[in-house]
Amino acid sequence: MRFLLLAALPLALPVAVQAQVPTAGNSTLAPLTVEKIMREPAQWMGASPSNVYWGEDGKRIYFSWNPEKARRDSLYSVAPDGGKPQKISLREQRALPASRGQYDQRRARKVYEKDGDIYLLDLKTQRARRVTNTAERETEADFALLDRVVSYTRGGNLFTWDPATGETTQRTDFRRGPRPAGTDLSPAEKSLKAGQMALFEVIRQRDQDVKAREKQQKALAQLRPKAIYLGAKTIENLQLSPDGRFVTYSIQAAPDKQKVAIVPSFVTASGFTEDISTRTKVGATQTAYEMGIYDIGRDTTFVLGYKELKGLDELPAYRKEYQLQAKAPQPADSTKAKKEKKPTETRRITPFRPVWSDNGQRAFLVMRAADNKDRWLVSLDPATQKISLLDRQRDEAWISGPGIGNGAGNVGWLADNRRVWFQSEESGYSHLYTVDVTTGQKKALTSGKFEVQQAQLSQDKKTWYLSTNKTNPGEQQFFRMPVEGGALTQITTKPGASEVTLSPDEKTLAVRYSYANKPWELYVMPNKTGAAMRQLTRSTTAEFESYPWRDPEIITIKAQDGADVYARLYRPATPQAQGPAVIFVHGAGYLQNAHKWWSSYSREYMFHNLLVDKGYTVLDIDYRGSAGYGRDVRTGIYRYMGGKDLSDHVDGAKLLAEKYGVSPQRIGIYGGSYGGFITLMAMFTQPEVFKAGAALRSVTDWAHYNHGYTDNILNEPYQDSIAYARSSPINYAAGLKGALLMCHGMVDTNVHFQDIVRLTQRLIELKKENWELAVYPVEDHGFVEPSSWTDEYKRILKLFETNLNPGGMPPSGLKTEK
Structure with a gap:
């Protein structure tokens, strides 16, 4: 039945x-x-704390919690030395800085977005300065020009704000749609215009007047950015180079309108069936990505090329299997067929945002094949639009793993401004590596049959803090390690999982801990090996x-x-x-x-x-x-x-x-x-x-x-x-x-x-x-x-x-x- x-x-x-x-x-x-x-x-189990972060002064730990059994979690805080957690009112939340943001190199200031505006926080005085106050949303707050200015995007363009002068500068002028008519003439149009100029004095005079005005306006607006027309494309990830000469950005070319699956919702407030537009299905044409470089000094734009990238034309192994199956035998006397060569197929590439060294002298970026079987780390010279290979990772299945994922992954620079660090599954497990951009020398910092699941450098860049399952595949523990590699020193020891958030001074750990039959609770402990954890929340019901x-x-x-x-x-x-x-x-x-x-x-x-x-x-x-x-x-x-x-x-x-x-x-x-x-x-x-x-x-x-x-x-x-x-x-x-x-x-x-x-x-x-x-x-x-x-x-x-x-x-x- x-x-x-x-x-x-x-x-x-x-x-x-x-x-x-x-x-x-x-x-x-x-x-x-x-x-x-x-x-x-x-209502009956209790709600565990989540979304843990430290206040910028290190005096409070903030987290989402719901001990009141409400419909949703609220923001709470607790002092690291104990006491009863306090619920943060909406009024108090509005005055708090955002939990996420970017710090300058001295870690003296933090810039962040909150409610669509940009703020600059002085970490010593804990006073926030409002950078923008607009109806339009500003995003991607960061420091630029070696921390001299704050950068952000608004309406698809890059702006900077100088804290010393309060001056805002628009760095790009990207515009959707085609270039206005008449600005780009075809050869036929140029020929026709030349004929008009030769025939009519009034046309020549008016054209000279227009050019004179344009020259005057260009001189008055010499610092204004060039208008760049995008057509149907869109951009994101705008970034100003440390010397202020270049703006890099991601160019997205979405495919033509494709059919998406519709999910009907039958039980609705309106009483009518309402259609939910969801997604395309596997195999649909995907958005194509390129990296653009705007050379401000030369007032021109480029698209980064990568045709010489190692392995770009190397097809996945499974494709070769199909080619062998479909290959028809060639006639013995077909000399013409033997001479014909099939055009080389190159794979689409997604380049990610450049990462600049602290001294602003070097940059590298991650590039991935659209089929996700190759990941490259390359150094970038925006002046010449040249890239140089630092590391290639290839997997005939697909590239992923902890610290790698489907994007740029967990990457950065060491303090010497010469070595890049990244994670790779080259050994069969995700581990930490460095590569010297000047010599190409590569070094594994960790190894073994375990995964580095999270990695971050200390503020002075002398120590690694790692979350790994080194002790057991079924545990997550917190370790420290010298920046050059070596022995891992285990800090958390309780069996189970410890999710660690470092205090601003890195002396104390906020730990969200759980065991197989004990839900997550919030603890605190000194940043010392084997130190005792003190419980700050109790969430489960009787x-x-x-x-x-x-x-x-x-x-x-x-x-x-x-x-x-x-x-x-x-x-x-x-x-x-x-x-x-x-x-x-x-x-x-x-x-x-x-x-x-x-x-x-x-x-x-x-x-x-x-x-x-x-x-x-x-x-x-x-x-x-x-x-x-x-x-x-x-x-x-x-x-x-x-x-x-x-x-x-x-x-x-x-x-x-x-x-x-x-x-x-x-x-x-x-x-x-x-x-x-x-x-x-x-x-x-x-x-x-x-x-x-x-x-x-x-x-x-x-x-x-x-x-x-x-x-x-x-x-x-x-x-x-x-x-x-x-x-x-x-x-x-x-x-x-x-x-x-x-x-x-x-x-x-x-x-x-x-x-x-x-x-x-x-x-x-x-x-x-x-x-x-x-x-x-x-x-x-x-x-x-x-x-x-x-x-x-x-x-x-x-x-x-x-x-x-x-x-x-x-x-x-x-x-x-x-």
Whole structure:
């Protein structure tokens, strides 16, 4: 049968065996229920502090918090030496400087944007000076001309403001649209004009008058910037060189209007269906980027060239595979064919904003191939528009990783103004490197089978502060290291995760800390190895603390290819022989969940505790593609999603049966987003392993997902059709045998509701009966309403209770196909 289960329908759960309810002390606790754990978190769990930052004078720590159980968080502050956190009123917030901004080299001043205007803060006096006060918004506040002036952008143009004189100078005059008619004449127009001049004295005189006026105006406005017409292009990232001679900027050429997916919203305040315009699909033409250089001294503009960039014409390996397949044999006597040479194909490049040395004498920039398989660091000479290669990183899968990402990454200059630092996965793990721009000498500052997840230099640029998982893949700790590399000195030591924010004087650490069964809290400690942390907030409620939340065991699974796969294991205190099990699949793909800190999947974590109370064993796997384990794990899904990432779950199911006493006939699987995708692949291609599955907000066909995510992993659909065909669950729907529940928000602007509708039609045409679909009319990709969470997880629990059959009772409802 086919079911369309609407979110308003009640759910009846089958009678189950006596639940294993944990006890606290001598009293038995009330059992967990879906209704209880899916309530508004702030109302019953408490809300953890977030967005931590220091006041500029170091006297207060600011953070977002919600101890009042309000609808949203508020701004709080607390003194680092303790005391009760204080709520900051809206009036007080208006007087505070923005938490983000740019500091001058002496760290004596900070410039920032707030409410669309620019401010300059004197860090010694803590007095802010307003730079702009306009209706138009100013952004990208920074220091320029070796800290002599403040720079910012307004209306797509660059301005500077001199604190000494109060003078504002417009540095660029970019204008949208074409150049006015008559300013650029074609050869034919020039010839026609010359004829007019030769024939008519009055025309000659008037033309001379115009030229005289233009010459006079040019002399009066000698310092005014040249008008530069952009046509249909746009610009951003405007930056003035330290000597004031050049302005660099990013030029964006958007593709012609393309078709975007429309998501209809049915439940609206107006009572009418309202369409939400979302995005294009993978393979659509992307915005092209170039770097422009405005030479103020020469009053002219250039576009930075990169044709000599090493590897620019090196096609990805997968393209060569297709070329070999399509290559037709040449006739033996075809000398003409042998002489013909196919034009070299060069890849599109995205250049990022230049980074200038503190002395203003050197600059470098990061450039990335649009296919994201190459990343270059190059030095830049804007006077000659020349670049010189400093480092090339190539990955036949795709370039990414901690400190690298999809943009320019974490980069900068050392104090000697000669060496550039950056992060790279060259060794297989993201580590710190330097390269000398004068000699080309490259040096690794860190190494080993761990990741540098965050890196920053101390204010004097003599010390590195690093967050890494060096102690354990499932921990995040804070370290210091000499600027030239060497031994890492561990500062935080408590098992779990420590998110550190340094005080302005770098003597004290504000630490947001959590453990696997303890949500995030705010602590403070001296910047000393192994110093004690003092807790500043207490966020969890008495009701939440009354339940003994489990500390899941971190285990490793030996995968089919020999890799060690990390996972979280939840086990009942007294497991039943041949009992049931559920495997949870985290979302995002590149995300870590088998770790020792409080999970971002807090509702799922609590649901797993509920399942264990009912006798289930639960396994939560950091499958191939997950974060935290280096390049090979990160790219293990390249060109085949549903390959190693799925086989890791099959290997996990095998381990449950062989080592932990689980019945191989009673294993279910569930997850959302990427986890929903894996669930579908599991149910369609591994029906003998997984008897029931709940696929939430699932990608069903990768050709319908977005470009930025999918193109990295599967390339473009028209270039690598094989990768899409074997990675999309909709192509395997005929293999469904077990019981399948699908849940999807109808206003999902990430994985569109269309995805699950298309799969539904496929299941109907395949005459499958053992599936059901629950739809949520007001939910986007991430559910918001407690009622929706509750309904969804009651259905998931019913699916598992019915089909995995704890207690050995006969199943009812959805049944497995024979």
